[in-house]
Amino acid sequence: ADASTMVNLRSTSSAPPKVLFTIFAGRKYHLLFQEPYWLEMYKLGAIHEIHLWDYIPRQEPNGGSTRVYDLNRGYLDSLVKKYDFIKIMDPGDVIMKETYWYDKDHLEKENNVVEWHDDGSAALRYPEKRSFSEYYKYYTDNPWDGVILKADDDILYINSTQVSAFAQYSWDHPEVFFLSASVVNQGLCSHYQQKYGNAIPRELLDLTNLPADGFGESHRSPAHALLVHKHFLASEENRRRFYITEPEYVEFDYSININFFAIRGDQWHETYEVIVEKLKREEEYLDEEAITKNIMQWRGKKEGIYLPLVVAHATYSHQKSVQQEVLTDWANWAKKERSELYGNLLDSWKPPAKPIVKGKFSSVKKGP
Numbered sequence: 001a002d003a004s005t006m007v008n009l010r011s012t013s014s015a016p017p018k019v020l021f022t023i024f025a026g027r028k029y030h031l032l033f034q035e036p037y038w039l040e041m042y043k044l045g046a047i048h049e050i051h052l053w054d055y056i057p058r059q060e061p062n063g064g065s066t067r068v069y070d071l072n073r074g075y076l077d078s079l080v081k082k083y084d085f086i087k088i089m090d091p092g093d094v095i096m097k098e099t100y101w102y103d104k105d106h107l108e109k110e111n112n113v114v115e116w117h118d119d120g121s122a123a124l125r126y127p128e129k130r131s132f133s134e135y136y137k138y139y140t141d142n143p144w145d146g147v148i149l150k151a152d153d154d155i156l157y158i159n160s161t162q163v164s165a166f167a168q169y170s171w172d173h174p175e176v177f178f179l180s181a182s183v184v185n186q187g188l189c190s191h192y193q194q195k196y197g198n199a200i201p202r203e204l205l206d207l208t209n210l211p212a213d214g215f216g217e218s219h220r221s222p223a224h225a226l227l228v229h230k231h232f233l234a235s236e237e238n239r240r241r242f243y244i245t246e247p248e249y250v251e252f253d254y255s256i257n258i259n260f261f262a263i264r265g266d267q268w269h270e271t272y273e274v275i276v277e278k279l280k281r282e283e284e285y286l287d288e289e290a291i292t293k294n295i296m297q298w299r300g301k302k303e304g305i306y307l308p309l310v311v312a313h314a315t316y317s318h319q320k321s322v323q324q325e326v327l328t329d330w331a332n333w334a335k336k337e338r339s340e341l342y343g344n345l346l347d348s349w350k351p352p353a354k355p356i357v358k359g360k361f362s363s364v365k366k367g368p
Contacts, residue, residue, distance in 0.1 A: 016164065017171040018048050018146030020265075023153055024132060025052040025088075028075040029352050030154040030314060033330060035079070036341045037158040042085055046163035047149070050086045052076055053135050057125060091134035094141075095121045098276050099133065102283065131285035136272040144265035147171050152259045156330050157184070157312035159243065166309040169249070170262035176249075177267060177301035178291060181260040184242065184312035185228050185319075187216030188256050189305060192244075196307065199241040204231060214255035214292070220318040229326050232312060233333045244307040251304040255293040259313045262306075270295065324351045 021041065025031060041047045056072045079086050096103060097119070107113050107122070107129060114123040124130070139148060147167040151158075170179045183189045193199040194207045202208070204227055207218075218224035231238055263271065271291045277298065278290045295301045314330075315323045328351050334342050 014168075014172055016045075017167055017264075018144075019046060019149060019163075019167045020049050020051065020144050020146065021047040021149045021151065022051045022053065022135070023151050024055050024135070025076055026054070026056060026072055026153045027352075028072050029327065029349065030156070031075065032345060032349055033156040033327075033334065034151070034153070034158070036338075036343075036345065037160055038086075039083070040160045040341065041158070041163050042083075044160060044164065046160065046167070048085070048146075050083070051089045052079065052086060053089045053091060053132070055091060055132065089135075089138065091130075091132075092121060092123045094134035094138050095119050096130070096134060096137060098137075099130070099279060102279055103130070129285070131275070131287045133272065133275050133285060133287065136268075136275055136287065136291075139265065140269040140272040143268065146265050147262050148265055148268060149262050150258070150260070151311070152313065154314035155260055155311050156314055156327075157310075158260075159308075159310040162243075162309040166306050167262055169306055170264055174264060174267070175302055176304055177263065177270070177295065178303040179262045180256055180258075180303070180305045181309040181311045182242065182244065182305055182307045183257070183259050184232050184310065185218075185225050185315070186257050186259060186313060187211045187218040188214045188252060190218055190224075190228065191216070192250055192305060192307065193242055196247065196250075197241045197244040199238075199244070200228060200231065212254065214252060215257065219257070219316055222315075222319045222322040225315050225319040225326060226322050229312070229329060233329055239310075242310045248308060249304050249306055251302060253296060253303075255289065256303070256305070257313070257316070258288050258291065260311045270299065270301075274298065324353075327351045 021038070023031075023034075038047070038050055054073065054076060056069050076088050080088055103122070104116070107124065110129050112125050112129045114125055116122050147170050149163075149167065166179070166181060170176065180189070182193060184193075188211055190200055190205075191207045191210055194202065194205075200207060205218075205224065207216075211217075218228075232242065271287075274295045275285070275287055275290045278294055279285060292303060296303060314326055331346050331349055331351070335346055
């Protein structure tokens with residue numbers, strides 16, 4: 001049995017929450033890895049609905065539709081036909097009056113506006129120029145009665161049997177505003193994975209020092225990404241070490257990458273509020289910093305990591321030089337070790353083109 005089949009025996013006195021799974025979509029060559037886990041989680045009753053937020057660039061600056069958009073949007077449309085629990089969400093449909101004062105000048109300078117609408121919404125070429133704020137605004141205006149989970153599109157692995165317990169922990173602990181999964185290839189998580197489970201041996205990488213910024217050197221290191229992913233995939237024994245139940249939860253006080261997290265629906269409005277507050281204070285859209293570092297500093301929120309839920313994140317922008325190799329390793333593992341889960345889904349999968357990167361890999365601190 002793979003580590004994803006391990007059952008969490010955590011008990012709770014409250015009723016299970018209704019769970020919404022949301023994704024910033026979407027690059028097909030990433031999402032194909034995640035797709036089987038959606039069905040697995042849905043069949044387990046761990047999630048009840050999925051919203052795919054279409055953050056694919058819609059147009060080139062010259063106004064022409066991109067081939068990339070057509071390919072990826074076609075994939076999203078096929079998912080809606082395939083699964084009745086999936087919806088596609090369009091950021092352009094969200095009215096953003098609170099930020100219009102800033103958006104109009106900023107987005108037009110970025111040559112990002114296709115068309116402004118009278119109500120403050122806009123058709124954008126690259127919606128991420130607003131740092132996904134439409135997403136946070138939508139669930140502020142349309143509260144979800146339960147727990148909202150958010151995943152990046154490049155989450156490659158989810159320990160599905162732990163998702164219910166993860167959502168339940170968020171529901172049972174309203175004092176914890178933001179709850180992260182234990183993410184493979186995330187600096188702060190890697191530190192705790194080594195500290196509490198020896199999941200990443202020190203002779204492979206020395207992660208003894210707590211990364212004060214929540215990211216650490218590993219966030220910027222292609223070499224780290226390769227080492228950690230290859231170690232995780234190498235054996236079932238290795239993967240089992242990432243599954244840590246003692247402690248169940250660790251608190252952090254600065255920041256973390258927001259690759260996979262849970263927030264209660266009745267507290268969600270604070271994500272958008274602090275994004276707008278940051279915009280007014282600093283004239284900057286940055287959701288990751290706003291809902292971690294800033295909300296802890298400005299509103300005294302508590303945040304932490306739920307260690308039993310293990311997910312794997314592909315690569316960050318600084319690690320893009322190894323993206324092709326990382327994804328190819330995962331595709332080979334999925335076809336060989338999880339063929340019963342994937343079926344023929346990855347038969348025609350191809351990695352993205354390898355980017356041209358100047359310079360060499362950043363160094364990593366080896367263990368003794």
